[in-house]
Amino acid sequence: MKNPKVLLIFLGAVALALASTQFPTPKPDIALPAETVALVLGFPVTNTLIATWVTTSILLFVAWRSTRRLKDVPSGLQNLVELALEWLLGLAENVAGKNARRFFPLITTFFLFIILNNWLGLLPGFGTIGLVKEPEHSRSFVFNTAEVGPLKVGIMPPGSAAEVKEEDAAKESPPGQIKGSFVSFLRGGNTSLSTTLALALVAVLMVEYYGISSLGFRQYASRFVNVRRLLKGQPMGLMDAFVGFLEGITETARIISFGFRLFGNMFAGEVLLLIIPFLIAWVVPLIFYGLEMFVGAIQALVFALLTLVFSTIAVTSHTDGHEAQH
């Protein structure tokens, strides 16, 4: 036995995992749309919106703080930010070559925003602290309440005591307990389709803008409305026109593709992180936490890189592209 300590730790972890079946957690309440926390001037403020505000504030603060007194030989926060940006710039120049600097602000914003949104959603407190409301469509839980000054604070009792039993559903709850559905204050920003579709829309519109501003409207539009050969009378022009039409469909489908890829990954990750502790409460969720950190980073990278790739394709004119191939 080379290292008995490792075996002991492993057996301890397995024992903990098995022991956690004696302490069951309540079945999670999974909501697909983002839940409204409050109405501000008639506008519904959802928990994903608040999380996005947190992300934006952090990014703005870091940006302000690291550029206050710029030094030629950086140190501290400026050094860290320069490290990250240099790495990204290297990656961008690998993909886009000389156009990298032009697209860099947009794709860096996408990358930093998405990765911070995803990683903040993993912090404790996101999804666990919130309001108890009258049960509407979602499931209700039992909360033990206490008065703390003017506030009424509730805590979910551990295990299956938090579930509302069938026979108690319609009854009044005893004093010190309430039943209601739970809406957390914060939830990972990209678990809402609104956020991801907005990002996708911005990405695709910016790609079109880069194309038009590089090539001019007529040349860029000729990629989609390719009727030159058709108008000359050549029947092969029909295929050109059809290909152009398909390109238009592809561009539009990119909005859906970008939005749903990010949303699906993040929402599925959140559901996974809710269900796995329901199955095995201890030890095993750590593995899935690692997976979620990885997936969050990769999805941010993929979003930024794909935007970069499509922008590069958009600013490359037809003739240039063909010459490069031959």
Next chain:
Amino acid sequence: MEPEAARLLAAGLAMGLGAIGPGIGIGLIGAGALESLGRNPEAAPIIQTNMILGIALAESVAIYALVIAMLLRFV
């Protein structure tokens, strides 16, 4: 068959069948990447970057299926 049973069955089928294609696709991408890595180890960063990109694009099809399955199950 009651609608509830049909929904659950549909959710399972959607995810199950929807994962076949992307699974094979990602396997092929990985195989291609590993082979080119073996031929040209110096190009590792470029190959890795493009492999991640390709895998994410292939995986997004599986994610679409997952979204449908979750819509069927939870909404």
